[in-house]
Amino acid sequence: xxxxRSADIISGIFLAAIGAVVMVAxxxxxxxxxxxxxxxxxxxxxxxxxxxxxxxxxxxxxFYKGELLFVEWPDREGWxxxxxxxxxxxxxxxxIEVLGITVASLIFSFxxxxxxxxxxxxxxxxxxxIAIVIQVVFVRILQLSFPPGFWAH
Numbered sequence: 001x002x003x004x005r006s007a008d009i010i011s012g013i014f015l016a017a018i019g020a021v022v023m024v025a026x027x028x029x030x031x032x033x034x035x036x037x038x039x040x041x042x043x044x045x046x047x048x049x050x051x052x053x054x055x056x057x058x059x060x061x062x063f064y065k066g067e068l069l070f071v072e073w074p075d076r077e078g079w080x081x082x083x084x085x086x087x088x089x090x091x092x093x094x095x096i097e098v099l100g101i102t103v104a105s106l107i108f109s110f111x112x113x114x115x116x117x118x119x120x121x122x123x124x125x126x127x128x129x130i131a132i133v134i135q136v137v138f139v140r141i142l143q144l145s146f147p148p149g150f151w152a153h
Contacts, residue, residue, distance in 0.1 A: 002070070002071055003068045003069060003070055003071065004061075004068070004069040004070075004071050005061045005062075005064050005068060005069075006061075007071050008057055008058065008060070008061030008064075009057075009058045009061045009062055011054075011057060011058075012053075012054045012055065012056070012057030012058030012059075012060075012061065013054065013058055014054065015050055015051075015053060015054030015057065016050075016051050016052075016054030016055050016058065017054070018050055018051075018054070019047045019048065019049070019050030019051025019052070019053070019054055020047070020051050021047075022043055022044075022046065022047030022050065022051075023043075023044055023047035023048060023051060025043070025047075026040040026043040026044040026047055027040065027044070029043065037142055037143065037144060039144065039145040041142075041144060042138065042142075042144050081116070084112075084115055085112065088108060088111055088112045088115070089108075091108070091111075092104055092105075092107075092108035095107060095108065096146070096147055097147050098149065098150060099149045099150070100146065100147055100148045100149025100150075101134060101138070101139065101146035101147065102131050102134055102135045102139065102149075103131070103149060104149075105127075105130055105131050105134050106127050106128065106130070106131035107127075109126065109127040109130045109131070110123055110124055110127035113126060113127065
């Protein structure tokens with residue numbers, strides 16, 4: 001058994017490390033002349049948010065003075081949820097190249113929320129809203145470079 005405090009410190013350090021790796025990798029993304037925003041903008045922003053969120057989580061846990069809460073390892077159901085989430089994320093990364101960011105996000109968000117929630121109408125509505133926000137904000141307004149999918153070729 002471990003405490004919530006130590007789990008948050010370790011998780012925060014892990015998140016900060018992932019954010020740092022993403023930021024370093026984002027600087028290797030080459031820009032094409034004439035783009036409104038360079039393609040490294042989104043990964044750099046998400047990497048920075050992840051990095052600073054991890055640092056804040058660790059610091060908040062480190063200076064926590066309240067009662068210690070003990071955390072159990074996930075039971076069988078918890079491990080299955082973690083594995084399904086990992087598989088969905090892996091599939092999402094593969095589908096982005098094939099179907100494009102908007103359709104891949106729709107499928108990923110629906111599959112994962114339906115698995116976790118089992119309310120298909122609400123899950124579908126949330127997934128459609130996510131796809132619309134991604135298409136409008138990131139593709140249309142910010143004009144970030146994402147794989148368009150097989151039908152755009």
